[in-house]
Amino acid sequence: MQISVSRRLPASQPLVLAAAVSLCFAATAVPALAQTAVGQSLAPIVITGARFDAAAGMAPIGATVITADEIRRAGVTDVNAAIRKIGGVYGRNSLDGSPDFGLDLRGFGTNSSQNLVVVVDGVRVSESELSNVILSTIPVDTVERIEISRGGASVLYGEGATGGVINIVTKHPVAHSAGGSMTAEVGQFRERELRGTVHQGWDGFAADGAVDARHNDNYRDNNNYKQVDVSAGAQWFSKEGRMGFRYEGAREDMRFAGSLSEAQFNANPRQTLTPNDFGSLDSDRLTGFITRRIGNLDLAAELSHREKTVKSTYVYSFGPSAAEYTSKQTQFSPRVRQLGQIAGMSNELVAGLDLMRWNRVTDASFSQADATQRSKAVYVRDEIKFDPAHDGRLAAGVRRELFDKDFFDPLAFPVGQYHTVQGLSAWELQGSYAVPPALTAFAKAGQSYRVANSDENAYVPNANHPLAPQMSHDLELGASYGDAARKVTARVFRSNLTNEIFFDPTLNGGYGFNTNLDPTRREGFELDGEARVAPDWTVSGHYQHVKATFREGVNAGHEMVLVPKNIVTARLAWTPADGQSADIGAQWVDQQRYGADFSNDCSSQMPSFTTFDARYARKLGQWELSVAGLNLADKHYFSQAYGCRYGIYPSDGRQLKLAARYDF
Structure with a gap:
């Protein structure tokens, strides 16, 4: 958000983690160890495709899925943490003390939030300004699952989808059901949180509500954070479809600790x-939605309106500087899908419109x-399923979008x-082809784009001359081996970018400008x-290697800034049938260039670091008691640094938490 960016201007551990990741890959070749106990088999997951519930055999290719059970077992208290800890997505700590880390798919540095x-x-919740998604x-x-699709996806999701898409799906109503939960949590740094959810389903109608109040003094001085969230919705449903509305409101207060030098x-x-x-x-956000099945047609639409007010006060030697930003965003997304047969082959045709208006007054x-x-x-996408014996799939799509800026x-x-x-x-x-019994190969190619937002266009080398659109040509090849109980997926990718939109600190006499960079590449x-390596044990891991470089220009061959070359994430879960559960995770992040080091001549790089987190829980009837720890080794590290050995925003130290949850 705007207040977060106001201050932007001014060897053994990797081997251990790699071994943990290798263990889960090797497990696909050890069926004897991976057998599941009766009643504990890993069920197949139904995920969404083409912005609709997936038809049989039409799930997205190569997506990573985080389930509600995995979120609960890991003990994460917000969606952002689930994406980072379970999905293996790299995140940079927020600058305002909030839990909304900047998420980075495929190495886009400080502009990662604008490239996913x-x-x-x-409903698209990515912002049209320089801010992290809240x-x-x-x-x-309330989350049913989170789907992480890496790589260009502008056909379905529009501008800014070069790095990929994170699709969050909340739980659907169930007729004649009722329930809820209450959770209380306390921890170090005066952290305390109360969460509550409730839902009720009748015959054809359901309602739900949730409230979350949290306070944390955080690790650093002057970094207090308070937040209250409210969510409520109602919907009518039948076998032909559903319609309803949802309100989401948030109130946040925070203090800014600012940056430090290396010393x-x-x-x-x-x-x-x-x-x-x-x-x-x-x-505040209010959303209305409707889905309807008519014969072989699926109709869907969302109408959403969001209003946001951001205030900030920075105190300098000459006195305070206060600002208020009020923005409104309205979007309407109608679409249609036809499921049918072409020459005996299953076919899915999707077409839709995305209409959006955003305004902000400072x-x-x-x-x-x-x-x-x-x-x-306007967009259209068609996917056909051929050669059923090998689950052959081929999809193609196009999108045209017009932006009008004042x-x-x-x-x-x-x-x-x-x-x-x-x-x-x-x-x-894109397409995929299966080779029985357990191998599926896939390939993707495409063109994606991003436009500069108003924050970026307000601070450019040529005043009142908006930046050119960023274009990317994307290619990905991959393969998956295994089944629902044990699976490994590998991908190689390359994105060649032209006119990448980025803040260049070397311009404007060292004060910097937002600009279109010389051609760059991510590969x-x-x-x-x-x-599942034993009846009660599951291991998972994610490894990412990214080479981000300039392809041409004065910095040709140089590495891009704030992009770690290697990231390894590994988790081990223990889930016996006696009400106990435990989960431990680790993440190693490689060195990366400081934010101002376009010439790659800074005398050092940001140090690599490893963090550990863990949780143990015990169910006692309707109660669950748990203890959790973050950054267990109390590692002093940082993931944000905007100058060579200065402009550093330290990350949090060790934090222990106790929680009690009651389900009803």
């Missing part, structure tokens, strides 16, 4: 040099900006004013695996 799209129940407002107990970090990573800076966020001593963005998109700021120098229209296209072609290798 987050969707909740069909996932902490989603009640974690200050080494002396005391908990200190702050900005003891008087603070901010707040108020957000009230500050340095800006009175009024920015508006309107977008209109900006006016009378306080800018020179006066800020522009109007621009940008038309962009995306395409994709690498990913490995995912999960296996």
